Amino acid sequence: MDLDLTPEDLAFRDEVRAFLAAELTPELREAGARQTSVFVEPRHSLAWQKILHARGWVAPSWPEEYGGPGWTEMQRHIFAAECAAASAPSLAPMGLRMVGPCIMRYGTPEQKAHYLPRILSGEDYWCQGYSEPGSGSDLASLQLRAVSDGDHYVLSGSKIWTTHAHHANRMFCLVRTSSEGKPQQGITFLLLDMATPGLKVDPIITLAGEHEVNQVFFDEVRVPKSGRLGEENQGWTVAKYLLEFERGGGSAPGLKVALERVRGMAGELAADPHFRRRLAEREIAVQAVEMSELIVLSALAGGRNPGPASSMLKTQGAETMQRIDELAVDAAGAYAAVFQPHAREPGSNAPAIGPEHSLTAMARYLNNRAASIYGGSNEIQRDIIARLVLGL
Incomplete structure (x- = not known):
């Protein structure tokens, strides 16, 4: 593994530095410098995302066919390092780094065409419905029930520690569609609209005094089956793939x-x-x-x-x-x-x-x-x- 920067890499680094000097406003630098967690308030992160999207740099790891810049692995590393050094605010990872790659791998052509451009532009802001009360690290024990009803699933239960659910208009969510066999075998991966009737978001204020996480309640929430990513009862496979990118x-x-x-x-x-x-x-x-x-x-x-x-x-x-x-x-x-x-x-x-x-x-x-x-x-x-x- 050669860690020395090539002349091309050095030229790319200079290009990134010039871009950051020109486009990263004092307000955005302040937001990045005062960032206290992985997440920045959307009014700052989405403003920066808009600037990066216009340049074609918003999703460094995405393939070119889906809107990525076509960078090498070293260029991605250089870009991340220069952004960190310049105090650029972090972009919300739920769409760009987590569910986006899953949609590329497991989504239908219709799902890819609909969701991926909206993730890049920031039009869709995602949250993650994984953890539940009593089912944190033991994710396979989740109990949010999804009952089949024609072309929909009807969801009842709750999710907790749902970061930025109060900002998000979309959620990717793990639900239980079967109780037979091993717990992992009855889980399905859904993409849903946060404006769906019956869905309620309650804030959880952290020890730092910040509203970042929430509990989300589902009271017979109807989710179209067209929002399922992958096959029914195969959501554990999708979830494991996503966690590789989260971790x-x-x-x-x-x-x-x-x-x-x-x-x-x-x-x-x-x-x-x-x-x-x-x-x-x-x-x-x-x-x-x-x-x-x-x-x-x-x-x-x-x-x-x-x-x-x-x-x-x-x-x-x-x-x-x-x-x-x-x-x-x-x-x-x-x-x-x-x-x-x-x-x-x-x-x-x-x-x-x-x-x-x-x-x-x-x-x-x-x-x-x-x-x-x-x-x-x-x-x-x-x-x-x-x-x-x-x-x-």
Whole structure:
């Protein structure tokens, strides 16, 4: 695996930097710099998505036939790194990185023609209906019932921890269509409209004081069977494919930026040997994540999907970010404990208490505690690694 940039890669990097300098507005940079989780409010992320879509750069990993830019794996890595370094706000991953690839693989021609252009443009904003009360990491135990009724399924039950369901107009959802056989054998994958009658979204406010997740209730919600992705009772296969994209890749550039942010916050702590040792340990961990991601990128360049290696990347990335967050809270000191969500809002005129770099330290720490749970807990990922990688 050759990690040296070719002249073509260097020229591409310069092109990306020039684009970011010209198109990434101060408002969008502020939104990216104050981002406290994977998700940015749609008023910022969709504004940036519109700019990228106009350039044809909104979906770096998509094939050209579906609207992707046709980049090499190294170009995608360069683009992600430059966006992170420039504080570009993250795009919502549910459509572009998760359900989009599933539609490409399992969708009908009609589903591809309808949904994929709308994902690229941001016209459809997606949320994920996977977790349920009592069925988090044990996803196969989900109980949201979908009863067949002519050309529709009738859904009854609830989903929880549904990120940005209050913003989304579409949901991809796992439902139970059969109770026979193994639990995985009775699951179906549905695409549905969030405006469907009988669907209700209730907010869940996080410890960081943010409204990002929700509980969604289904009271005899009628979903057309034309919204089914793949065959009935075969949704587990689609879900596993999607989770490979949710769990793997793309975290090293963000980890590097987070580590540099901590360096800038350190102040007097930079002279403390214990703090310096912990900082060095985090730097080594970030380098390990980056090397793992590059190995996966090399495999992808050969036409293979992430496979079980995505579990390793998910575990490495989540735990390394959490340890960097701990350092940031230490560096922020007493200012980390100040509850000031309004001052964190991009464009807010609320005065910040303490230095700017400490404003988001605690919110990032609290939000990222969930990173080792969502997408499948890290304990589950280690079980996957043991079985499918180590053969235990």
